[in-house]
Amino acid sequence: xxxxxxxxxxxKILKKELKGKKIDKIVKINIIIGKYSGYSSESIDFYFExxxxxxxxxxxxxxxxxRDIELECPECSNKFTADSVFATCKNCGYDEKFNxxxxxxxxxxxxxxx
Amino acid sequence: MKKINVMQDVLSSNxxxxxxxxxxxxxxxxxxxxxxSSPGSGKTSVILETIKKLFNYKxxxxxxxxxxxxxxxxxxxxxTDVYQINTFDSCHLNASMIxxxxxxxxxxxxxILIENVxxxxxxxxxxxxxxxxxxxxxxxxxxxxxxxxxxxxxxANLLLINKIDLMDxxxxxxxKLNETLKKLNKNLQPVKISCKKSLGIEEWINWxxxxxxxxxx
Numbered sequence: 001x002x003x004x005x006x007x008x009x010x011x012k013i014l015k016k017e018l019k020g021k022k023i024d025k026i027v028k029i030n031i032i033i034g035k036y037s038g039y040s041s042e043s044i045d046f047y048f049e050x051x052x053x054x055x056x057x058x059x060x061x062x063x064x065x066x067r068d069i070e071l072e073c074p075e076c077s078n079k080f081t082a083d084s085v086f087a088t089c090k091n092c093g094y095d096e097k098f099n100x101x102x103x104x105x106x107x108x109x110x111x112x113x114x
Numbered sequence: 115m116k117k118i119n120v121m122q123d124v125l126s127s128n129x130x131x132x133x134x135x136x137x138x139x140x141x142x143x144x145x146x147x148x149x150x151s152s153p154g155s156g157k158t159s160v161i162l163e164t165i166k167k168l169f170n171y172k173x174x175x176x177x178x179x180x181x182x183x184x185x186x187x188x189x190x191x192x193x194t195d196v197y198q199i200n201t202f203d204s205c206h207l208n209a210s211m212i213x214x215x216x217x218x219x220x221x222x223x224x225x226i227l228i229e230n231v232x233x234x235x236x237x238x239x240x241x242x243x244x245x246x247x248x249x250x251x252x253x254x255x256x257x258x259x260x261x262x263x264x265x266x267x268x269x270a271n272l273l274l275i276n277k278i279d280l281m282d283x284x285x286x287x288x289x290k291l292n293e294t295l296k297k298l299n300k301n302l303q304p305v306k307i308s309c310k311k312s313l314g315i316e317e318w319i320n321w322x323x324x325x326x327x328x329x330x331x
Contacts, residue, residue, distance in 0.1 A: 002236035096296045108120045
């Protein structure tokens with residue numbers, strides 16, 4: 001459900017970005033999305049297909065660049081990718097709170113025009 | 115084909131307004147809590163208990179609900195100033211909604227209690243300009259909620275465990291809850307309360323008073 005307002009924000013930010021630029025057609029929008037961002041790329045895509053109608057983005061497709069969850073062990077500084085923030089450090093066995101280096105992102109990286 | 119680099123955080127527009135809200139609150143020496151939980155865990159009850167105990171303070175309550183004003187009417191009955199926000203199609207409050215309330219505020223408050231829309235997912239993504247995020251988890255919901263909804267517990271400044279009077283009828287396991295919290299937010303010390311039986315409220319009130327005492331002036 002919260003992807004609806006996020007998709008609205010994506011369109012709003014891009015419209016602002018394109019203001020004053022002479023562009024006829026946007027074909028692709030590249031979005032960086034972390035696995036721990038709290039957002040579903042499928043849902044953003046679903047809402048985008050509805051919200052793009054009648055806008056400069058009507059021919060555009062979303063391309064999601066997925067960022068893995070990368071954690072850093074506060075005990076031994078070991079960096080590793082994990083499926084979730086609930087992890088165990090293979091180096092020292094630490095299993096409490098890790099520093100999340102990446103995986104929380106939700107960024108509009110770029111757009112591509114024809 | 116031409117590529118245009120954007121590199122913008124999708125939530126940046128909300129963050130800008132949240133910062134403006136925070137500046138306003140700071141300028142007015144007002145402390146602001148964003149109270150979040152699942153529906154039915156007792157946000158309104160906690161607020162009612164809080165305003166009862168802090169009757170010497172100037173308090174404003176902002177109620178966020180998809181629809182209706184049931185909770186706002188309960189607050190109004192207590193004589194406390196209250197604004198109702200109906201979000202309609204949105205499952206959370208955002209900074210812009212709070213900014214709209216700021217535009218209408220005519221006096222200074224010591225404390226603003228924002229009751230977010232009942233939801234453990236989206237509200238945490240949207241900063242409102244608050245000083246502290248308060249999360250309420252009630253005993254009937256179970257101790258495993260932080261495993262299922264980690265982000266809200268990761269960002270919380272205080273965790274209230276409400277309805278502790280129902281512990282005898284529940285499998286709620288504090289040991290397991292604390293084990294999960296260690297992995298998410300080491301500073302989070304759960305405060306056990308029961309609004310129904312007025313248990314543990316003093317600890318919560320003392321926490322608020324301590325935060326208010328940290329304000330300059």
